[in-house]
Amino acid sequence: xxxxxxxxIVIGSGISGGWAAKELCEKGLKTLVLERGRNIVHNQDYPTxxxxxxxxxxxxxxxxxxxxENPLISKAAGFEEATAHFFIKDKDHPYVQEKPFDxxxxxQVGGKSLTWGRATQRWSDFEFxxxxxxxxxxxxxxxxxxxxxxxxxxxxxxxxxxxxDGIEAMPDGEFLPPFDxxxxxxxxxxxxxxxxxxxxxxxxxWAHLTQPREIHLKQGRGQCQARNMCMRGCPYGxxxxxxxxxxxxxxxxxxxxxxxxSVVHSIIYDEKAGKAKGVRIIxxxxxxxxxxxxKIVFVNASALNSNLILLNSTSGRFPDGLGNDNGLxxxxxxxxxxxxxxxxxxxxxxxxxxxxRNPTEPIIANYRNLHKQETDYFGGFTTFTGAYRARQxxxxxxxxxxxxxxxxxxxxxxWRTYMYMQGETVPKAENHVRLSTDKVDExxxxxxxxxxxxxxxxxxxxxxxxxxxxxxxxxxxxxxxEAHDSKQPPGLDIHEMGGVRMGKDPKTSLLNEWxxxxxxxxxxxxxxxxxxxTGNQSPSILYMALTARAVDxxxxxxxKGNL
Numbered sequence: 001x002x003x004x005x006x007x008x009i010v011i012g013s014g015i016s017g018g019w020a021a022k023e024l025c026e027k028g029l030k031t032l033v034l035e036r037g038r039n040i041v042h043n044q045d046y047p048t049x050x051x052x053x054x055x056x057x058x059x060x061x062x063x064x065x066x067x068x069e070n071p072l073i074s075k076a077a078g079f080e081e082a083t084a085h086f087f088i089k090d091k092d093h094p095y096v097q098e099k100p101f102d103x104x105x106x107x108q109v110g111g112k113s114l115t116w117g118r119a120t121q122r123w124s125d126f127e128f129x130x131x132x133x134x135x136x137x138x139x140x141x142x143x144x145x146x147x148x149x150x151x152x153x154x155x156x157x158x159x160x161x162x163x164x165d166g167i168e169a170m171p172d173g174e175f176l177p178p179f180d181x182x183x184x185x186x187x188x189x190x191x192x193x194x195x196x197x198x199x200x201x202x203x204x205x206w207a208h209l210t211q212p213r214e215i216h217l218k219q220g221r222g223q224c225q226a227r228n229m230c231m232r233g234c235p236y237g238x239x240x241x242x243x244x245x246x247x248x249x250x251x252x253x254x255x256x257x258x259x260x261x262s263v264v265h266s267i268i269y270d271e272k273a274g275k276a277k278g279v280r281i282i283x284x285x286x287x288x289x290x291x292x293x294x295k296i297v298f299v300n301a302s303a304l305n306s307n308l309i310l311l312n313s314t315s316g317r318f319p320d321g322l323g324n325d326n327g328l329x330x331x332x333x334x335x336x337x338x339x340x341x342x343x344x345x346x347x348x349x350x351x352x353x354x355x356x357r358n359p360t361e362p363i364i365a366n367y368r369n370l371h372k373q374e375t376d377y378f379g380g381f382t383t384f385t386g387a388y389r390a391r392q393x394x395x396x397x398x399x400x401x402x403x404x405x406x407x408x409x410x411x412x413x414x415w416r417t418y419m420y421m422q423g424e425t426v427p428k429a430e431n432h433v434r435l436s437t438d439k440v441d442e443x444x445x446x447x448x449x450x451x452x453x454x455x456x457x458x459x460x461x462x463x464x465x466x467x468x469x470x471x472x473x474x475x476x477x478x479x480x481x482e483a484h485d486s487k488q489p490p491g492l493d494i495h496e497m498g499g500v501r502m503g504k505d506p507k508t509s510l511l512n513e514w515x516x517x518x519x520x521x522x523x524x525x526x527x528x529x530x531x532x533x534t535g536n537q538s539p540s541i542l543y544m545a546l547t548a549r550a551v552d553x554x555x556x557x558x559x560k561g562n563l
């Protein structure tokens with residue numbers, strides 16, 4: 001027991017778990033990070049980082065047999081031959097879909113921080129207050145002012161490029177210089193500015209080191225090389241991941257222990273002490289059960305797995321899952337609506353191109369339902385946009401051959417532009433996850449059942465996005481505009497949230513304003529499971545800020561003897 005005792009245990013090594021480890025270790029706490037997947041070491045374990053397309057066995061594509069065996073994971077954004085090693089295989093990690101739901105996972109040290117999209121917009125007070133103001137959800141126990149200094153804390157350390165635009169719906173942060181717009185992006189931006197005074201197309205905020213500061217160099221990271229091969233693992237550390245940044249930083253304190261191949265079974269509750277005393281794991285390779293002990297536990301297994309662990313953490317005090325007195329654990333699961341996109345061509349600009357492979361793209365900040373509800377749906381949407389030059393003869397039935405084909409490859413085709421949505425969804429009790437009563441995985445842990453779907457609010461938002469985006473591109477002078485509804489199931493957005501939501505009242509929420517379980521004070525949940533509503537911005541940086549804030553509080557309470 002003494003060998004297996006630490007000051008703190010962190011479940012999960014992804015974006016929020018890495019931040020929990022960094023902050024805990026910096027505060028002098030001996031910290032154990034449990035990761036169910038294999039170990040990954042920065043730079044050593046990026047096997048495709050420098051490979052050209054012709055050096056990949058299948059030129060970037062996956063064999064037909066693999067696609068047949070893995071129809072789910074092969075749909076994930078960024079999944080291809082060069083990145084497949086950072087994604088699971090379907091058959092290895094089954095779950096039960098009561099409704100269609102694409103659960104995208106990456107089990108390794110670093111988790112999905114190795115393959116995330118890297119967009120990092122701040123929430124504004126609109127997002128924190130909207131559910132209560134408009135009556136479509138539970139009021140958050142915090143506001144933007146509570147999180148703003150922690151946003152800055154995170155941004156300075158991980159490195160965010162962007163521009164300060166003074167937009168109320170998307171607050172400014174601590175930014176490195178952004179990548180430049182190309183000529184067509186600038187043209188669309190000017191058209192939107194001319195025609196829509198309340199809409200702002202600006203540089204999005206991205207976790208890329210365009211001009212590294214001293215703190216980034218101390219991490220051993222370097223400038224982003226604009227290769228746009230991020231999801232292979234960046235050998236330069238040009239984008240933020242747990243593996244290149246927070247975990248090595250924590251390791252350098254001498255306070256970190258990482259245990260890969262550790263499938264968490266449950267959190268152990270001490271009935272006499274009235275708090276958690278540790279974590280029970282099943283070794284992924286040997287299937288041996290082991291228990292680890294600590295004064296505080298941070299749950300950062302990624303939203304749905306965090307729900308699974310808490311639901312499976314039963315005891316005499318908590319027969320329905322740890323902290324689950326109100327029966328709401330696993331309910332109010334939500335996600336982002338990515339179904340809508342619009343594409344178009346743009347005449348002219350044929351004498352212009354762009355430099356490098358820009359790994360970022362512009363953004364149109366949410367312009368819906370800010371000060372008042374002005375649509376027939378709740379919530380708003382972020383619009384990602386951009387422009388590029390297509391391949392010569394792309395989409396044409398007349399493809400050249402031989403020497404003409406080679407010559408065609410030396411000349412780019414015309415310009416294309418696009419917009420796609422990242423829409424808020426409304427949390428509902430019927431959207432939930434629960435444990436299967438008759439199916440278990442290879443480690444004897446109940447499978448997760450997902451029962452999550454769209455509603456009429458999502459459909460109305462989608463319709464509005466397609467209409468407004470089409471009109472913006474028309475006014476920008478685009479041609480051949482096509483609107484698309486992918487009809488993809490929930491989950492493919494990879495932004496699953498909720499189930500262990502924050503709130504003011506223990507009767508209607510699981511966590512307080514410090515991400516602390518109302519009924520088990522030494523357990524904190526700071527990944528996507530804690531979300532009370534989804535907002536419309538990319539959520540990862542909010543998880544990081546909430547994690548740093550919660551660790552600061554937990555360490556203080558521990559020092560006072562309250563935990």
